[in-house]
Amino acid sequence: MHVRPLRAAAAPLLGLALVLTGGTASVAETPAPAPYALDAPVVFAHRGASAYAPENTLAAVDRAAALGVEWVENDVQRTKDGELVVMHDETLERTTNVKEVFPDRSPWRVKDFTAAEIAGLDAGSWYSAAYAGTRVPTLRQFLDRLRGNGQRLLLEIKLPELYPGIEVDVLRTLGRAGWLRPGYVDRRLVVQSFSADSVRTVHALRPDLTTALLGTPAVADLGRYAAFTDRINPWYGGITAEWVAAVHDLQGPHGRPLEVDAWTVDTAAAARKVRDMGVDGLISNRPDLVRDAVAGY
Template sequence: MHVRVVAALVIAALGTVAVLLSPTSDARAGEAGAPAVIAHRGASAYAPENTLAAIDKAAQLGLSWVENDVQRTKDGQLVVIHDDSLRRTTNVKDVYPGRAPWKVKDFTAAEIARLDAGSWFSPAYAGTRIPTLERYMRRVEHNHEKLLLELKSPELYPGIEQQTLRLLGKEGWLDRGHLGRLIVQSFSSDSVRTVHDLEPEVTTAYLGTPSVAQLHDYARFSDLINPPYGALSKGYVAAVQTFKGPHGRQLGVFAWTVNDAATAREVAAYGVDGMITNKPDVVRSAVASG
């Protein structure tokens, strides 16, 4: 009897260790079995998107996951911004009036550091800056958050996959303690495949809605399929989840961008594994209440 009890405890302990060491162990884990809630560009309904203020706000709301977008400056620095132009979310037209169309790739990191990335959202955020990815990663770590990192428009930035992975490694995000807190995604299937080939342990996600016939191919290099919620159905989610990804686990589905309670409940009923949202507190409350 004693031997059987000890054996059972050992097996249970080994199972726990296996889960903890799994690079995707946290990727589908929401609160009390509910879908994970991912703060889109940070808590972007309440603070300027893709800024340190937005991820701080997500942390204040008690959110585990934040999402961001990564691009590259003229002098090769990785920065966190969604649009390939600086125009919408900064005062670039005022600071550099003669440099239309104000593409991120046409400005150095020092030039971008001069821009106000907060006033467009609210005067309360005047002087907020576009963060470098390095600074952003350190704030995510400080906040004990998890990161859904999007490689934005990788066709504009050859080699951005390797460069991003090097920085993640430098910041310690490719060790066992961090792999369960990191997902790298892109709208480019080639970019997702490149990330998987370079660092097979990193959890990856494809942004889009491949046909069911294509899912077998995507499952070779992507752990999640992340479609817009309007393209989803219960049947499609179930079809995705019949496949196993490169880490031998069921493919996950994170839907975007869900911003109201009614939609959150509807999408949760499809069986998705997560929802990406500008209003993470609203979505979290909706899925928690059923």
């Protein structure tokens, strides 16, 4: 049985974080959620329910909600004019019609287009004609849809080396959308990245927020990250039960054992295999299949 609190009691906010979010209450006023026990890993819908709808779109969010999946994972990047949009790839080529609309703008990188230009792209036809006209959402649109659906968010800061200062932008948007208030920051939100520096920055700005480092560090190196991350989230095919146990043996910045959410687990057999390794969460394009395989939620 996994005992996995979503969050621990947090340290006081840094002054900068209050400026960024417009907050006035100290984190000490936020009650620490009680630990709870689960018999199975938590299931996250990877880029929304992306096996059933175009990834990282509101349609994928809604599909996850229809499947009863509470946690949604997404990817965030920044446009040329500073808007945060939900997109996985560095370029717009694979999941939009950008080549047709802007044939002379190769290599079609997200950071080279304005928010208005991206908003006009078709982000659904590549997946299915049924989703023609689906748009790339802004982070704010994505957050508002999740709130409306009663869902939770595992947010990945994608390629932060391309977007200096994106951590501040992400926190500002989360704050304006109400996701840094008690009940959200302490229960409904995790921010992750492959960049340890980015995760460290988020933790420094909002020490109350749960963070996750993507990757599979060597056991000898795990302790280097425990000061600023609550979770180590690896590719499921590269881990062992011993590695998971080594992560759990460490305490994170909130004084509780580090957790492990494995990606991208899309078959029943893989889900059961990593469940038996003791992971805390499964990130999946087929969250309903995985949930049913491990009796998760």
